[in-house]
Amino acid sequence: MPNEERDANPPAAAESECSTPASELRVTSDFDFDRIVAETFVRKVEFHQTLGSTNDRGLELTERPDCECPVVVLAESQTQGRGRGENQWWSAEGSLTFSLVVDCDRFSLTPENRPKASLTVGLAMCETLSELLSDVHIGLKWPNDVFLNGRKTCGILIETRAAPANRLVIGVGLNVNNSLSAAPDAIREIATSLIDVAGQSFALPDVLIRLIGQIELNLHRLSVPRDDLRTRWRRFCVLRGQTVILDVNNRQVVGECQGVDRDGALLLKTGSGTKRFFSGIIAGIM
Numbered sequence: 001m002p003n004e005e006r007d008a009n010p011p012a013a014a015e016s017e018c019s020t021p022a023s024e025l026r027v028t029s030d031f032d033f034d035r036i037v038a039e040t041f042v043r044k045v046e047f048h049q050t051l052g053s054t055n056d057r058g059l060e061l062t063e064r065p066d067c068e069c070p071v072v073v074l075a076e077s078q079t080q081g082r083g084r085g086e087n088q089w090w091s092a093e094g095s096l097t098f099s100l101v102v103d104c105d106r107f108s109l110t111p112e113n114r115p116k117a118s119l120t121v122g123l124a125m126c127e128t129l130s131e132l133l134s135d136v137h138i139g140l141k142w143p144n145d146v147f148l149n150g151r152k153t154c155g156i157l158i159e160t161r162a163a164p165a166n167r168l169v170i171g172v173g174l175n176v177n178n179s180l181s182a183a184p185d186a187i188r189e190i191a192t193s194l195i196d197v198a199g200q201s202f203a204l205p206d207v208l209i210r211l212i213g214q215i216e217l218n219l220h221r222l223s224v225p226r227d228d229l230r231t232r233w234r235r236f237c238v239l240r241g242q243t244v245i246l247d248v249n250n251r252q253v254v255g256e257c258q259g260v261d262r263d264g265a266l267l268l269k270t271g272s273g274t275k276r277f278f279s280g281i282i283a284g285i286m
Contacts, residue, residue: 101169152191153193179193
């Protein structure tokens with residue numbers, strides 16, 4: 001698979017197993033890898049023209065102790081992109097598809113606050129898009145689905161492996177310059193892109209650098225006691241006050257969404273009181 005890597009401090013000696021032989025490298029991307037390393041906390045950039053899944057590649061890298069995090073895996077085209085559960089992610093030319101591999105220790109992510117990473121990355125998407133777009137309604141559906149004018153524009157999937165358990169792979173698929181007019185009918189009815197809502201194209205490297213910076217900031221915020229995730233979430237929450245159906249552990253729970261609490265749990269007001277949920281899939285809105 002042709003790919004490129006850039007390191008903040010490239011080794012002068014032999015290549016590590018995390019590297020690709022120079023004979024396999026091809027400069028085919030519009031991304032300035034040195035700029036990404038210089039302007040973000042990322043230490044390595046790995047680029048693929050075509051890749052099955054950036055998250056799968058990221059998970060492979062988590063098992064290699066010589067790979068210094070954070071690493072970003074970029075793909076122009078993704079053939080096996082996936083979302084939460086059994087959902088798949090439609091990837092087309094002009095979209096931004098990447099996975100960010102980070103060390104939990106860098107952000108003091110304990111097992112207790114690690115579940116909030118999914119929510120805070122979703123917030124990072126919304127906060128970044130609010131700086132790029134005007135006169136567009138930006139919404140966030142628990143735990144991290146991002147919507148523009150009521151249509152999904154970003155998918156986020158966070159994964160880890162049992163060993164080493166201190167690394168997270170943050171997968172992001174953002175519709176940027178890929179107009180959904182070319183998408184299958186079923187997707188076009190429920191999804192959109194930045195170019196569709198703004199009527200203009202965006203420089204993918206600029207969007208990527210902004211997103212990485214906001215993700216880093218938000219992950220650091222998780223270890224700050226005074227940070228109020230609940231208040232920041234309320235700004236974008238599209239479910240608050242609505243009756244939703246939540247699929248969790250092979251059963252359905254119906255309740256009125258009250259937002260999230262400080263721990264990132266979804267709050268549903270049910271017939272038997274307000275309940276907290278850390279996992280599940282929103283199956284419908286009544």
